[in-house]
Amino acid sequence: MDKPKRTPVNLTPKGGGFLHRWIRKFAVLVSLLAALLVVGHPWIGSRVDEEIHAQLLAAVKKAMPTAIVNVDSVVRRGNSGIVVTGLEVLLPSGPEAIAPAMQDNRKADGAARSFTRLPVIELDRLELIGRTDYGTLLTDKPVFSEVKLTGGKLRVVRASDGNLNLLRLLEGFGITEFTPKEIPTVRLSAMEVLLADAQQLGSQELSLMLTDGVIVQKPREQVFQNDDVAVRALNLLEVRLQFETELASGLQIEGAISLDNHPSLLNARVDGLVLDERLLEYLPVDVLDQLPAGMGFRGEAQFAMQLRTQIDLDESGRSNWSYDWVAAGVLSNGFYSDRRLPTPITDISGTVTWQGDEIRCERLNGRLANSPLTGSIRIQRLSSEPAVKATLRAENLQVDETLAQGLTGNGKLESVSRIFEMYSPRGTTGLHLTYDSAGLHPQTDIVLDVHDMDITYWKFPYPFHKVSGRILVSNKDVELQQVEAYTHGQRFEIQGNLKDAIDFPKGWIQVTADGAVPLDTELIQALDSKTRRTIDVLRPTGLVWLKRLRNEYSGDKYNPQREIDIEVKSGTVSYAQFPYPIHRVEGELHLRSGVWRFEDFSGYKGNSYIQLHGSLTPLADGDSKLNLELTGTDVDLDEELRTAFSVKNRNVTELWDQLQPQGALDHLTMKIEKYKSREKPSLYIRGKKWVPDESFATSRVQINPAWFPYAVDELTGEFVIHDGHVQLLDVRGKHDETEFVFDAVSHFNPDGGWDLAIEHLSIDRLAFDKDLLSALPESLSKGLKSLDLVGQLQIAGGMKFVKPIGGQLQSNWDVRVGAAGAAFTCGPRFNGVYGSVLLNGMSDRQGFRSKAWLDIDSMMWGDEQLTKLSGPVWVDSKQLLVGRWASIAQSRYEAADQQQDLQVVRQPRQDAQSILARTAGGLLGVDLQLQFVNKLRIESGVDRVVSRSADRFLLQASLSGADLGYLMRQHDVKEKAGGRINGAARLRGEVGDRSTWSGEGRIRLVDADIYQLPLMVALLSNLGGNKERGAFSSSEVDFRIKSERFIMDRIALEGDAVSLYGDGWMSFDKEINMDFYSIVGRQRIAIPLINQVVAEASKGLLRIDVAGSLDKPQVNGTAFPELDGTMERILHDLNTRIARPLPNGQQPLIQLR
Structure with missing residues (x-):
């Protein structure tokens, strides 16, 4: 209270x-x-x-x-x-x-x-x-x-x-x-x-x-x-x-008192008056209450007083007294203290005159600590409202917290104490104080001639040392004249002129510096909260040059018009929400109309040269908007850049971790937009890597995707990252001799998932080497390994990868793969492949699967050339299907996936067909099943134990209209041969192990001219060597494959003059063992008439045995009048057992086991 x-x-x-x-x-x-x-x-x-x-x-x-x-x-x-x-x-x-x-x-x-x-x-x-x-x-x-x-x-x-x-x-x-x-x-x-x-x-x-x-x-x-x-x-x-x-050594009163109306005069003198607390x-008590708390005093005084009075009579005879008086004294050896003073005032001396309503204290002297004091006091109108005029001079006055505390609460000096609160001075100063309470408002004027002082301005609490200059205080008005200060070895100049500086200031105050000072915690904490938040955004260190700080006041002490110019020198900045430290920073910060602008900032990060500019703009409702733009050259893709992304852009960090980039970008632009009211900033990043001839970066860019660990080096191109979206433009790269060109778009979902779509993909000279196979999904890699693909491919098209949160990576592709001289194994070995394959497939939780359409211009199967090869192919994690079986499998998977993944782009449906190709002047049709077995077969060879894949296959092939002569020449047969060959075969077994192969087939020769072949020459020699006898109009062979042999159950060489029938076998190494019987003319008799035919022709039969090799056959002929059981079997009407592809939807006759 x-x-x-x-x-x-x-x-x-x-x-x-x-x-x-x-x-x-x-x-x-x-x-x-x-x-x-x-x-x-x-x-x-x-x-x-x-x-x-x-x-x-x-x-x-x-x-x-x-x-x-x-x-x-x-x-x-x-x-x-x-x-x-x-x-x-x-x-x-x-x-x-x-x-x-x-x-x-x-x-x-x-x-x-x-x-x-x-x-x-x-x-x-x-x-x-x-x-x-x-x-x-x-x-x-x-x-x-x-x-x-x-x-x-x-x-x-x-x-x-x-x-x-x-x-x-x-x-x-x-x-x-x-x-x-x-x-x-x-x-x-x-x-x-x-x-x-x-x-x-x-x-x-x-x-x-x-x-x-x-x-x-x-x-x-x-x-x-x-x-x-x-x-x-x-x-x-x-x-x-x-x-x-x-209390005194003597007191005397003398004078004269008139007994009439004439003046009276009294003089009083006090000698040796002792002044102390007594x-x-x-x-x-009322007087004591007005004295300063803790007041103490002592001293000596000489005092004299003169009183003059006079009585006047008015018209009614009443007496009226008038008087005037004067008192004077001399004070010496004085001492004064109270709680407002840091130390007592000693050696007080002076003169005091009291006349009527006025007291004068003149030639006052004293000492406050080591500061000599001089002054005077004049008090008027003592009987009514006293008016005080006072002056005080002090040389080398010690100013500190204690003096400031003493002024607090003193009504007449309250404004002075507020100035102390504003500037917190510490040190020595000269003081000239005048006080005048006359007029409507008391007037207090202070002149501070500062010599050596420390000052901390409350609006900018940064300590200044060795302060000198003049400070003028007039009531609540403050003027700073050529005030100089030093901190960290730099000179600062402080000027200002404020009217009503305490409550409703009007005017200005300005601080400038001659050079830069360290941007340390002390300086940052001295800034006001808004400025500090601005500075904290960049977390700067180094040296700053305060070129100008100016506050313009228009009556509101809390909202001045502020202008600040700061130059950063040899600094380091790191945006709090993108902590990528930039060193050796030079730049300027300007504050105008409440807007901070970052201008001409440049610096280095390693070998990277980085430029920065931006602004911080206040908005309504206390919000603010930060815009920063960083432009860098030769920017290293290092861990610090990754860490900077990770603070507020976890999706970008995840992409970084997935791509694992290395190297340096030629050009990087990053734009940051951050609202104070929003937790997450908006981030726009654009990076470029130029071709090596135009690049000045110190290193190449390489990526090694975690989900596809296939390093791509010498990357060039451009990327854009904006609020969870990533776009790659004209990206080019290499892996050894393989060259990549593609565009890509990626999106990061708020839940943490992401997707990546690769567009306009072009891969040249792709080699299915160890690096690529190791990078592919295991199921796909295993299938491709079984193909044993050799050579370089060209790929064009697009791919898409999806990584849901907590789920496994999913992918799909739609690409065209071209080959020029490639080789692969798909059961048999194919070489010299020229053409393309259109692949469309996906990989997800159900595994890998892809359909393909072959469009091969030419390839070699052994020594045979296949041209214009086309047809469907299906491959998944368990099997490779070619021809009609591929169409069947594709139909089944499409029906199962249609409700699960509508984003997969599918080929238009075509009628199921076999793989068709032109070879040897005829048409070849192929259907294939290749089953991937997840195990290895261990075998003991001559030299060492080896292991190989145990993949199994089923091959169905048909050939029509092939040129027999061409085929003979392809197998280095020098003898002349001719005719057309038609046939069909089915083969099953394990890839690479001929001992497991088995199958059956039929071959038919039309208009065959084969009499010059070694085997036929040997046979005809037993028939009389007549060419006409060796002219066979048709030839048929039914065979089986087993134990690395072609087992020929029926051989029929039919001509108009003579026909040969027999059986036998031929090994894969061309070893032969065959038996033939000759018959005159053609025999097209049904089986019930066999006995009659044999009986009529028994006299003309000849048995021929053939052994040795296909190139050097050994033939023996024997007349054989009686038919035996062998002849009966040969002449038996064989029903064909050639496996043929069945219509769509039916199971093949021979299943893989």
Whole structure:
């Protein structure tokens, strides 16, 4: 609760002529009492003393009607006078005696009560000196020439209403009606004058011992000697009083008091006045409350006072007193302290003049610590509202926190203390302070000539050292003139001019620096919160040059118009939400109209040269928008760049981890847009890698995708990343001799999943080497390994990869694979492949699967060339299907996947067909099943134990219209042959293991010319060597494949002249063992007629045995008249057993086991 404001206590006595009037009344009263004691009374013997006693009481009662008078005794002292002892005068108790007891319960209450109840006058002895013999008393009026007052006390008490008790005591006593013509000389000695205040703190009165005093009536001309006073023979009272007190070495009062309306004059002098805390005991409590807390003082003073009064009579005859007075003193050896001062003020000296309503303290000197002080104080209008004018000068004044704390709470210096709070000065300064309370508002002016000081401005709490310059403070106005300061070795200049700097400032303040200082925590913390947040965005370090900081105020101290220019030198910046540190940074920050702009920033990150610019713009509702754009060249794709992406862009980080890039980009542009109200920034990144001839980067770019660990080197092209979307444009790369060109689009879902679509893919000279096979999915890799593909391929098309959160990678593709001279194994080995394959497939949780369409211009199967090969192919994690089986499998998978993955792009349906190709002048049709077996076969060879794949296959092939002569020549058969060959075969087994192969087939020759072949030559030689006998119009062979042999169950060489029938076998190494029987003409007889045919032709039969090799057959012929069981088997009408592809939807006759 605020303390009630107290009314200042007026210490000036009411009625400046009080002392004159009281001394005058006192002298007249004494003379009157002396006269009244004897006038008009018969003095008879022993009754003289009683009469004098009674008359004394009556006279006092008449002079002081309100007084209570007590007298111990009145005695005539022979013929020389009268002696009165024990005279006591009291005032009756009134409200003024009780009022203090109703105020605060303080020690002054009891003291005031006792002061007012004690006698005002106590006289031990009153002597009236004059003739007092009986004759004089009976016959004449006695005249007393002298009155002596010895011993006793006079109490002067200031009541709570401000009036003195003596005024109340003598208020009914009129001088004009009682003044005698002659006043006896009054002598006083050994009397104690006690001074007290009804509200004083102490319980004791201030004691002044009147050791010697005299009041004597004299003519005026003997008193005044100047020409201004009339020299008429009028009476005056000459006064001389000598006091002793423990607070002073001497107190004298002398002068003259006029008994008429002429001026009166009194002079008082105090020598050796001791000033210490004892004086506080006699001051009113209200006065003490206005003194500073913890005040202490001591010193010595010489004091003199002159009082001049005059009484004037108005028209009604009433007297009016006027007075003027002056007091002067000299102070020395002073000491002063209170809680506001850091150290006491010592060596205080000066002069004090008090005249009327004005007090002057001049030539004041002192010392505060080691600072000499000079000053003056002038106080006017003491009786009403005091006006104070003061000056203070200090040299080398020590300024610190203690001094600032002392000024706090001091009303007249509160503005000065607020300045201390604003600048927190520490050090020494020269001070010139003037204060003037006159006028409507007090005026405080301070001039600080700062020599060596530390200052911290509250708006910019960055410590400045060795501050010098001038600071002008006028009330709440502040002006800074050429203030210089140093910090970190740099000079700062501070200027400013603020009106009403405390509450509603108008004006400006500006700080500039000559050079850069470290951008450390101390400097950043000195900035205001908004600026600090701006700086913290880039987390800068290094050196900064504060070129200018200017605040313009228009009455709102919280929202100045701010302009800041900062230059960063040799710094490091790292955006908090993209912590990619940039070193050796040079650049500028500018603040205009609340907008921060980052301009001309450049720096390095390793070998990377990076430029930065941007802005920070405040928005409504306390929001703000940050825009940053970084442009870098030769940017390393290192771990720090990855870490920068990971802070607020986890999706980009995941892509980074998936691609695992290395190297350096030629050009990188990154745009960041961040709203304060939004947690996640908007990120736009654009990177470029130029071709090596145009690139100035120190290293090449390489990626090695985690989901496809196939390193692609020498990457060039461009990429764009924007808010979870990634776009790759014209990306080119190499892997050994393989070259890649593609575009790609990737998207990152909020749930953490991602997808990647590769478009316009072009891969040249792709080799199915160890690196590629290791990178492919295991199921696909296993299938491709079984193909044993050799050579380089060209791929064009597109791919898509999808990685759902918590799921496995999914992919699909639609590509065209071209080959030029490739070789692969698909059961048999194919070489010299020229053409393309259209692949369309996918890989997901169900495994790998793909359909294909072959469009082969040419390829070699052994020594045979296949041309214009086309047809469907199906491959999945378990099998490779070619021809009609591929179409069947494709139909089944499409039906199963249609509801699960609608994004897969599929070929238009075509009618199921076999793989068709042109070879040897005929048409070849192929259907194939290749089953991938997830195991290896261990075999013991001649040299070592080997392992190989145990994949199994089923091959169906048909050939029609092939040129037999061409085939012979392809197998290096020199002999002439001709005709057309048709056939069909089915083969099953394990890839690469001929011992497991088995199958069957049929071959038919039409218009065959084979008589020059070694085998036929050998046969015909047994038939007579006639060419016409060897002209076979048709030839048929039914065979089986088993145990690495072609087992020929039926051989029929039919001609018009003779026919050969037989059986036998031929190994894969062309070893042969065959038996033939000759028959004249053709035999097309059904089996029931066999016996008849045999019987008719038995005489013409010849048995021929063939052995050796196909190139060098050995033939033996024997006439054989009887048919045996072998002939019966040969001539048996064989039903064909050639396996043929079945219509769509039916199971093949021979299943893989």
